[in-house]
Amino acid sequence: xxxxxxGIGTSLDLTADVVGLARALVDVHSVSHGxxxxxxxxxxxxxxxxxxxxxxxxxxxxxxxxxxxxxxxxLAGHLDTVPxxxxxPGRFDEEAGVLHGLGSVDxxxxxxxxxxxxxxxxxxxxxxxxxxxxxxxxxxxxxxxRHLAASDPDLLAADFAVLMEPSNAGVEAGCQGTLRVExxxxxxxxxxxxxxxxxNAIHAASEIxxxxxxxxxxxxVIDGLEYHEGLNAxxxxxxxxxxxxxxxxxxxxxxxxxxxxxxxxAEAFVRxxxxxxxxxxxxxxxxxxxxxxxxxxxxFVEATGGQVAPKFGWTDVSRFSAxxxxxxxxxxxxxxxxxxADERVDVEEIRTCERVLRAWxxx
Amino acid sequence: xxxxxxGIGTSLDLTADVVGLARALVDVHSVSHGxxxxxxxxxxxxxxxxxxxxxxxxxxxxxxxxxxxxxxxxLAGHLDTVPxxxxxPGRFDEEAGVLHGLGSVDxxxxxxxxxxxxxxxxxxxxxxxxxxxxxxxxxxxxxxxRHLAASDPDLLAADFAVLMEPSNAGVEAGCQGTLRVExxxxxxxxxxxxxxxxxNAIHAASEIxxxxxxxxxxxxVIDGLEYHEGLNAxxxxxxxxxxxxxxxxxxxxxxxxxxxxxxxxAEAFVRxxxxxxxxxxxxxxxxxxxxxxxxxxxxFVEATGGQVAPKFGWTDVSRFSAxxxxxxxxxxxxxxxxxxADERVDVEEIRTCERVLRAWxxx
Numbered sequence: 001x002x003x004x005x006x007g008i009g010t011s012l013d014l015t016a017d018v019v020g021l022a023r024a025l026v027d028v029h030s031v032s033h034g035x036x037x038x039x040x041x042x043x044x045x046x047x048x049x050x051x052x053x054x055x056x057x058x059x060x061x062x063x064x065x066x067x068x069x070x071x072x073x074x075l076a077g078h079l080d081t082v083p084x085x086x087x088x089p090g091r092f093d094e095e096a097g098v099l100h101g102l103g104s105v106d107x108x109x110x111x112x113x114x115x116x117x118x119x120x121x122x123x124x125x126x127x128x129x130x131x132x133x134x135x136x137x138x139x140x141x142x143x144x145x146r147h148l149a150a151s152d153p154d155l156l157a158a159d160f161a162v163l164m165e166p167s168n169a170g171v172e173a174g175c176q177g178t179l180r181v182e183x184x185x186x187x188x189x190x191x192x193x194x195x196x197x198x199x200n201a202i203h204a205a206s207e208i209x210x211x212x213x214x215x216x217x218x219x220x221v222i223d224g225l226e227y228h229e230g231l232n233a234x235x236x237x238x239x240x241x242x243x244x245x246x247x248x249x250x251x252x253x254x255x256x257x258x259x260x261x262x263x264x265x266a267e268a269f270v271r272x273x274x275x276x277x278x279x280x281x282x283x284x285x286x287x288x289x290x291x292x293x294x295x296x297x298x299x300f301v302e303a304t305g306g307q308v309a310p311k312f313g314w315t316d317v318s319r320f321s322a323x324x325x326x327x328x329x330x331x332x333x334x335x336x337x338x339x340x341a342d343e344r345v346d347v348e349e350i351r352t353c354e355r356v357l358r359a360w361x362x363x
Numbered sequence: 364x365x366x367x368x369x370g371i372g373t374s375l376d377l378t379a380d381v382v383g384l385a386r387a388l389v390d391v392h393s394v395s396h397g398x399x400x401x402x403x404x405x406x407x408x409x410x411x412x413x414x415x416x417x418x419x420x421x422x423x424x425x426x427x428x429x430x431x432x433x434x435x436x437x438l439a440g441h442l443d444t445v446p447x448x449x450x451x452p453g454r455f456d457e458e459a460g461v462l463h464g465l466g467s468v469d470x471x472x473x474x475x476x477x478x479x480x481x482x483x484x485x486x487x488x489x490x491x492x493x494x495x496x497x498x499x500x501x502x503x504x505x506x507x508x509r510h511l512a513a514s515d516p517d518l519l520a521a522d523f524a525v526l527m528e529p530s531n532a533g534v535e536a537g538c539q540g541t542l543r544v545e546x547x548x549x550x551x552x553x554x555x556x557x558x559x560x561x562x563n564a565i566h567a568a569s570e571i572x573x574x575x576x577x578x579x580x581x582x583x584v585i586d587g588l589e590y591h592e593g594l595n596a597x598x599x600x601x602x603x604x605x606x607x608x609x610x611x612x613x614x615x616x617x618x619x620x621x622x623x624x625x626x627x628x629a630e631a632f633v634r635x636x637x638x639x640x641x642x643x644x645x646x647x648x649x650x651x652x653x654x655x656x657x658x659x660x661x662x663f664v665e666a667t668g669g670q671v672a673p674k675f676g677w678t679d680v681s682r683f684s685a686x687x688x689x690x691x692x693x694x695x696x697x698x699x700x701x702x703x704a705d706e707r708v709d710v711e712e713i714r715t716c717e718r719v720l721r722a723w724x725x726x
Contacts, residue, residue, distance in 0.1 A: 176556060178555075178556070178606075180605060191675075191676060192541075192593060192595050192597060192617045192619060193539060193541070193593070193619050193675040193676040193677065194591075194593075194675050194676075195593035195595050195619070196580075196591060196593070200575070200595055200596060202572065202575075202595075202596035202597075202598075202599050202614070203572055203575050203576040203595075203596060204576075205572060205599075206569060206572030206573045206575070206576045209565065209566055209568060209569030209572060210569045210573065212563075212565075212566050212569070213566040213567075213569045217559075228557075228559060230555060230556070230557075230558035230559070232555050232558045232563055232565075232566075232608050233563060233565035233566060233601075233602075233609070234555060234565075234602055234603075234604070234605050234606070234607060234608070234609060235565075235601065235602030235605070235609070236565050236568075236599050236600065236601045236602060236612060237599065237600055237602075238596075238598065238599045239596075239597055239598025239599060239600075239615065240597075241597070242543060242597050242598070242615065242617060242646070243541075243597070243617060244597060245595050245597070246596070246597060246598070249599060251565070252602065252605065254555045254605060254606060256555060256556050256558070283605070312554075312556040312557050313554060313556040313557075314556065
């Protein structure tokens with residue numbers, strides 16, 4: 001174990017073994033808004049590395065090499081986890097090679113890779129900015145990477161970024177955008193015993209659901225990757241009382257759109273799709289193009305074996321994209337296990353990611 | 364005013380003036396489950412009438428003549444009101460002849476008619492059972508008339524009953540039945556970014572709403588009265604989170620059916636209507652046939668002027684019907700004002716009802 005409780009905080013050994021480091025990170029409680037102890041330990045350990053410049057902003061910690069290389073890349077991971085769900089602290093099944101516990105897959109396995117590389121690569125062939133940030137698992141407004149982009153945009157300037165969200169140690173490029181609207185029907189209340197005096201807003205929503213049921217998704221191919229859009233009712237509500245014809249029905253719809261469409265284009269598509277209905281935009285985040293044409297990106301993809309999949313879920317990759325930094329997801333563990341009580345990671349994937357990134361940063 | 368606070372409870376003067384009595388009743392607080400003070404006052408006042416036998420059950424008070432007449436009729440009203448809504452105590456606009464306040468229309472105007480007739484008609488031409496009951500405005504299980512029918516069915520035995528719910532002083536005969544079902548669709552959850560891996564239960568509800576929107580109501584004519592059925596979604600709900608394809612959608616549907624259909628027939632109709640969907644019955648109450656063929660009913664309708672309208676809303680009329688007692692709604696006030704903050708009754712309608720019933724019980 002790489003964790004030692006010194007009595008004045010947790011001390012992390014970044015250099016010994018990447019899997020031991022992942023175990024240590026899992027055992028430091030860091031549910032969103034409670035990342036301070038872990039951020040302190042990370043900062044303290046990184047300050048012990050003479051080849052790094054370390055900057056602290058809130059509970060976000062940045063460490064950088066400054067070797068004057070021709071390219072700079074970012075390796076980023078969030079420190080926080082979703083709430084404990086009977087899975088803290090972690091448990092290491094040595095025989096199976098599986099690390100169980102909160103954050104094991106999302107994303108302390110990835111954080112361990114970042115920190116181990118930071119500590120053990122004094123002279124990478126590309127300058128590297130290592131970013132460990134807070135509050136990714138909660139509302140957008142708290143996101144540590146967002147705050148860093150606002151306060152210190154220079155710290156995120158780079159030619160390429162790797163966000164170490166779990167991706168089964170495969171490269172997921174780009175990111176679909178997401179948008180939510182509330183589509184409303186109006187009616188007129190009446191006692192249900194005299195329903196013909198009113199107008200039923202729930203019945204009026206039938207056409208909205210008909211359009212959704214008939215929706216055919218676009219599947220554009222971008223940089224060789226096929227994206228698959230989606231348009232789904234994620235919530236429906238309406239009704240006043242058991243004996244009242246309802247005067248309003250609201251269908252909340254989530255649109256996931258491929259990164260060849262701007263947010264404006266996606267909004268226009270949805271408004272046109274629901275033409276004739278009151279449509280209120282409640283959430284909107286852009287997608288990110290794969291951006292695989294830059295040298296650092298190409299060489300990274302080659303180092304991982306050349307396979308790239310499109311990313312469907314929205315991640316902070318798109319935040320880098322908005323800053324003009326092409327980014328990919330690449331990290332150990334199955335993303336479908338994230339936020340589950342039985343969250344776990346195959347430690348071989350942690351070692352694979354560490355090996356691949358080390359090779360890429362040594363080339 | 365017919366109300367005197369004696370310091371040991373409220374004393375009601377039943378004989379002086381029916382409108383004064385209505386004003387007094389409105390000013391005794393009797394929100395459902397808080398009817399005791401009013402039931403006490405009613406019991407005490409009725410016990411002062413030597414020609415009546417008085418029975419008390421909980422907060423329900425029954426008074427009867429026992430003159431050996433060939434027919435017996437029931438006049439019934441509930442004592443409780445919905446909660447106070449800035450409209451207690453009442454206010455009498457003498458110039459306009461309008462009594463404002465909680466319970467003025469639902470249904471202390473009708474109660475005043477019952478109590479005034481009870482006190483001032485020592486020898487009606489039909490034996491009369493006067494019933495003032497509690498807890499009509501709350502869940503069915505509390506209904507005082509229901510409890511009386513269970514504990515003392517003989518007290519409700521009669522040839523005809525008049526329920527003095529507001530009906531604009533017109534006769535409303537029969538009563539539609541009411542039934543509720545929950546119609547469910549099932550799907551499969553998935554992250555909305557990979558929606559094709561799931562199955563959207565809200566989209567699947569489109570066909571349920573299509574059927575409802577296309578529903579054509581029956582309008583059967585019974586005893587010369589046209590009933591108008593209804594089938595309405597009164598609530599819809601579905602959704603897990605803003606980024607999850609939902610696996611369930613529930614549409615709550617209220618069916619109002621004409622009294623020529625039994626509850627079994629109505630249920631079969633609804634199940635057939637939603638064939639192919641999971642359909643759970645949650646509420647079922649029978650209708651009541653108009654029952655205008657009995658002599659007491661015919662003469663009552665003649666006394667009111669001969670006009671009869673069908674009753675659409677479900678009322679305790681159907682409870683009498685289930686006991687084999689034909690019943691009608693007939694009472695002062697506009698039912699559309701019931702349960703409103705600006706509840707009010709034209710006092711001329713109170714006088715009209717009192718006059719009509721007196722003539723009928725004197726014929």
